[in-house]
Amino acid sequence: MEFKNDIPTEENTRRLDENGTFRFACHSGVACFTRCCHDADMYLYPYDIIRLKRRLGMTSAEFLAAHTLTAFRENPQFPSVMLQMSDRPGKPCSFLSEDGCAVYEDRPYSCRAYPLEPAICGSGDGRFAISARIVRHGHCLGHGEDREWSVRGWMEDQGMGGYNEINARWARVSSLFQRNPFGEKPLESPALKMVYMAGYNVDSFRRFVFESSFLSRFDVPEARLYEVRDGDTALLILGFDWILRFLGGEGPLRERRL
Incomplete structure (x- = not known):
C-alpha cells in the first residue's frame, strides 16, 4: 500500500x-x-x-x-x-x-x-x-x-x-504472467480476459464451470464439485488450478482422457 x-x-x-x-x-x-x-x-x-x-x-x-x-x-x-x-x-x-x-x-x-x-x-x-x-x-x-x-x-x-x-x-x-502468455497486446487477448475472470470474478467463473464444457474437459471429483458449487473460496482455488493448467500446463487439475 x-x-x-x-x-x-x-x-x-x-x-x-x-x-x-x-x-x-x-x-x-x-x-x-x-x-x-x-x-x-x-x-x-x-x-x-x-x-x-x-x-x-x-x-x-x-x-x-x-x-x-x-x-x-x-x-x-x-x-x-x-x-x-x-x-x-x-x-x-x-x-x-x-x-x-x-x-x-x-x-x-x-x-x-x-x-x-x-x-x-x-x-x-x-x-x-x-x-x-x-x-x-x-x-x-x-x-x-x-x-x-x-x-x-x-x-x-x-x-x-x-x-x-x-x-x-x-x-x-501470477508468476506465469511474467512469461508474457498474452501476446504483444494483452488487453486484446481473450486468454487474459478468461484468466482475469477466474482470478477476480468468481461468480462468472462458477457459470463457466457449470454451464460450459468445463466439466467434460476436466476431471473434477464429486467432493470438490460439491465444495465449489456454493463455496467462493473453494471455487477461487479451482480457478487458480485452471489458470495453472490453461497457461502453464501444470498444477493438480487434470484433463479427462478421451
Missing part, C-alpha cells in the same frame, strides 16, 4: 524475517488515526474481492464495477486490481466511517498487513514462505507507540493466516 503524496524512501524501510521485531500500534488515540485510509494506492488480491463482495452483499461483477479500477503496474502483462477511493474531499476510502473502517472484519490484505509489506512465494506442493519489510510513511505516528511485535505475531493478530495461504497460491499463478 502506498500513499500518493507520501512515498517512503529506502532509508525508511527495513527487511524482517518472521521472527524480526518492530514497534507499532494503530488505534483511535493515535493522532493520525485513519490518515492511511485516504488517497491510498492499494492493491486488491483475489481473496480480498471474495471477502468484500460477500460482506457487502454484492456479486463479484458489481463489486469490481463499483469499488475498483485496473492498472498495469508491477507486471506489464496483467492488470492489477486497485481499490478505488471515494470522490469525497481528501479521497477517503469508500468504507471509512466516522468510527473507523466499516468493513474491518473483512478489510483488505494490505490494510491488515500495514506497516508490513509481505512478499509471499508459493510452491507446487502447497508450501509457502513469507518475508516482509516494515515501511515508515511520514504521516504515520503508529511507529512511535510502545507495543512490540514480531512479524509472525502481527500476522496472527491481524488474521492474515487464511489470506497468506490463498495469496501464496495466487503468487504461483
